[in-house]
Amino acid sequence: MKKNKRSSRAKLRIKGLNQERALNSLSKDFDIFNIDRADRRFCEFEVESKNAKKVKSALAAQGFEVEIISSRGLSHWLKIALGSYGIITALILSTIFYVAQYGQIWLVKVVGTQTLDKGEIVTFIDDNFSRSKSKLDTKDMEDALKKQFFKISSVSVAVVGQSLLVNIYEKTLPPEMQGQFSPIFSDFDGRITAVELVQGTLAVKPGDIVQKGDILVQPFIVDSQGQMREVEPAAKIHANVWLRGESEHSESRMVTYRTGNKIVCDEISLFGLKIYSNAKEITFSSFDLEKSETYLTKNNILPLILQKNIYYETKTEQIDQSFEEVKEQKIDEAKQNALIYLQECDIIESEDYVISGGSGNYTVTYLVTVNRSIGVTYEGLF
Amino acid sequence: MFNFFDEIKKSSPLDGQILNDYQIINMSSRLLYVEGHQGLVVLSKEEIVFRVKGGRLSVEGDGLILNELTDKTLTIAGKIKRVEAQE
Numbered sequence: 341m342k343k344n345k346r347s348s349r350a351k352l353r354i355k356g357l358n359q360e361r362a363l364n365s366l367s368k369d370f371d372i373f374n375i376d377r378a379d380r381r382f383c384e385f386e387v388e389s390k391n392a393k394k395v396k397s398a399l400a401a402q403g404f405e406v407e408i409i410s411s412r413g414l415s416h417w418l419k420i421a422l423g424s425y426g427i428i429t430a431l432i433l434s435t436i437f438y439v440a441q442y443g444q445i446w447l448v449k450v451v452g453t454q455t456l457d458k459g460e461i462v463t464f465i466d467d468n469f470s471r472s473k474s475k476l477d478t479k480d481m482e483d484a485l486k487k488q489f490f491k492i493s494s495v496s497v498a499v500v501g502q503s504l505l506v507n508i509y510e511k512t513l514p515p516e517m518q519g520q521f522s523p524i525f526s527d528f529d530g531r532i533t534a535v536e537l538v539q540g541t542l543a544v545k546p547g548d549i550v551q552k553g554d555i556l557v558q559p560f561i562v563d564s565q566g567q568m569r570e571v572e573p574a575a576k577i578h579a580n581v582w583l584r585g586e587s588e589h590s591e592s593r594m595v596t597y598r599t600g601n602k603i604v605c606d607e608i609s610l611f612g613l614k615i616y617s618n619a620k621e622i623t624f625s626s627f628d629l630e631k632s633e634t635y636l637t638k639n640n641i642l643p644l645i646l647q648k649n650i651y652y653e654t655k656t657e658q659i660d661q662s663f664e665e666v667k668e669q670k671i672d673e674a675k676q677n678a679l680i681y682l683q684e685c686d687i688i689e690s691e692d693y694v695i696s697g698g699s700g701n702y703t704v705t706y707l708v709t710v711n712r713s714i715g716v717t718y719e720g721l722f
Numbered sequence: 723m724f725n726f727f728d729e730i731k732k733s734s735p736l737d738g739q740i741l742n743d744y745q746i747i748n749m750s751s752r753l754l755y756v757e758g759h760q761g762l763v764v765l766s767k768e769e770i771v772f773r774v775k776g777g778r779l780s781v782e783g784d785g786l787i788l789n790e791l792t793d794k795t796l797t798i799a800g801k802i803k804r805v806e807a808q809e
Contacts, residue, residue, distance in 0.1 A: 364761040367791045375788035377765050385788075 349373065350392035350411045352385060356404035359383045365402070370395055384409070389419075445471040445504045452508040456491055461506065464488055473499060481506075521570045524557040524715040526550040530581035533711060540573030550579065556715050577715045580689055583708040585678025587670045591700040592660050598628065601653040608636070609645050624653040663702045667695075674706035686710035727757070743775040748805060753789075754781060754798040762791070770798055771808075778808040 354362070359377070363385075366372060375385040387395045389411055399406045411419075421427045448465055450458040469481055478497040485495045485506070493511040497504065524540070532548045541558040544550060557573040601624070608616040629651055636644040663670075671693055682688075689709040697703045727745050744758030756772070756779070763778060764771035765788060771780045786800035 360762040360765050363765070363788075363791060367762075368793050372791040373789065375765065375791060377767065380766075383765070385791075 348389045348412070348414060349386040350389045351409050352387065352392065352395065352399075353407045353409050354383050354385075354399055354404045355381055356402075357381075359404075362399060362402055362404060366395060366398060369398075441502070443473050445473060445476065445499065445502060447503040448506065449503055450506045450508065452510070454510050456489060456508065456510060461485065461489070461508070465504070465506070476504075521559040521572065522717045523555045523559050524573045524575060524577075524717065526552055526554045526556050526579070526714050527716045528552055528579065528581045528712070528714050530579035530714065532577065532579045534576075534578040536576040538574035538576070539571050540575065542575070544577070550714075575715065576713060578711055579714045580709050580711050581686075581714070583678045583681040583710060585674045585676065585680070585706045585708075587673035587677060587704045587706075589661075589663055589666055589670050589702045589704075591662055591702075592658065594656055595659050596626075596654050596656040599653045599655055603651045605649040605651070607647040607649070609647065610643065622651050624651060626654045626656065628652040628654055670702070670704045671706065674704040675708070678706045678708045682708070682710065683712060686712045744779075746779070746805065748802060751783075751802040752799065754802055754805065756796050756798075758794060759796055762788075762796075767800075772796065774807075776809075780804075780806045780808055782806070 363372060363375065370387050370391045373386040375383065377383045392408055396406045396408060448462045450461050465481065468484060470476060476499065478499065481497045482495050486492050491510050492508055494509045496507045529551050532544050532546050532550060535542060535544065535546055537557065541560055543555045543558055556577055557575045559573045560568050560570050562568050603620055603622060605619050607614055629649060632648045634646045636646050674693060687710060689711050691708050693704055693706040695702060695704050744756065747755045758774060760773040760775065762772050767786055768784065769780060769782050770786050770788060771778055781798055781802060782804040784801040786798055789797040789799040
């Protein structure tokens, strides 16, 4: 028994008389499979795809009507593929594209950076080196990167597939060289009371009045040879800082207050459509309105929303009160407004207040002088 | 190499020459394998008749398909009801 090769066959249909004889004749030269005679006049069978044309010719020579109704198997598909201009073109284009892109670097991956900007390194590589593998000299790139970025201690560049892997080791700076060499700025308005310089060059001295943003210590020193060297500035600077608070009073003023009467209206809506409302007539001549919305269900399958509107009745009255009556209260109010700015380690040096204004309108300005440590880097100012 | 038919013939008391005419294996009345046929005579869904040395063989059944046909062998698939040798 021959091996039943099912992988590559063509199915034929023949029409004619005495098909048994024809099949006997064919079977001497070709293997025939799955002979199915559905009708006396028709017969379908399979032969190996490679023999299909020969079988067709042989049967046609015997006067049969022959039709190849289907083909299957690798040879069949290869025949279709090789006969189709579209598929051949696509194959050629794909091959060309593959070969072309194989020689290119598609991704630059930078690893190991801590302070250096990866984007800056990628931009530098793009601007100065080709992305073609054949033109890329990794040794040159390593040298150029080291030259361009002084923070790089060592760098290794490797081509991995379609990617360029840039592995960077940054220099570790000594403590006195760390940081951005930003000056120390004053973060408050005040008068300098004490200065203890650790590192850098002082820009102020005790007794100086400084404003927020003024430079206190410059980020450099001048060495014994007269050379300027950048350093991270460090100092302990104390200053008297003025904390300011204000309160105002008008001897005649209009005051609006809630009387305690209120009307509550509820609405329930679904998808923006009002489905329930107990709206009432608002009889108040003036009122404050407070609105609140609450979901009645925990999920959003049925988003029922309860809207509660509360109308508070209000009244406005004129109040006449002399400044002398509330003077102490207003001074205390101004003081409290100043003390809001008090910090934990502040030492209160003095307190004072000034009353200004007239014609029924008064302003109390309260000043609290505290002694505190000042000085921040540029980032700390904001 | 092991040959199924040769092994059976060795254990048979009959004349070896006669036993070489043709061979048939019927598997569960679903598949019939024939070696040594001499040509197809009738082919239909209900009956397949083929020549063998010394006569004809008729295979009757339902939904018969000639699964494979070569110069010397054939395989019939389908529901095989009867196999008859005709002079």
